Amino acid sequence: MTNYHHKKLAQGRWFELTFFEQMANIGSEVNRAVNWQQKNKKDLLQSAAERALELADLTISDKRNIHRLRELTRLREVIADCFFGDNIYGSSPQNWHSYFFAFNYAARLN
Secondary structure: OOOOOOHHHHOOHHHHOOHHHHHHHHHHHHHHHHHHHHOOOHHHHHHHHHHHHHHHHHHHHOHHHHHHHHHHHHHHHHHHHHHHOOOOOOOOHHHHHHHHHHHHHHHHHO
16 A cells, blocks of 8 residues: 555545646645755655655546546646656746646645
8 A cells, every 4th residue: 555645635635626626636746846945945845745745646536537537547647757857848937837837726726
């Protein structure tokens, strides 16, 4: 069994959230990772990035998101590249903010 950071979410709560709420939560973890990266706090950066990947994996496994798999798997790839790879996609704090802003907005409208 996988050791989840978000145990309650992994046990089923995640699948009760809307797609927008799922993406907003991923964005929150990515934002934390960006903040720790800017402060050169590598351990905290790694933890936040791992949590973002975990939430991305849960979102990918949500059967309601089957038609979004291309975007979700690419998102996971870009998160991993940004925080654990060579950032070949050229991710920046502004890119992340722009991408996740709409999901945060949509989640709050619900």
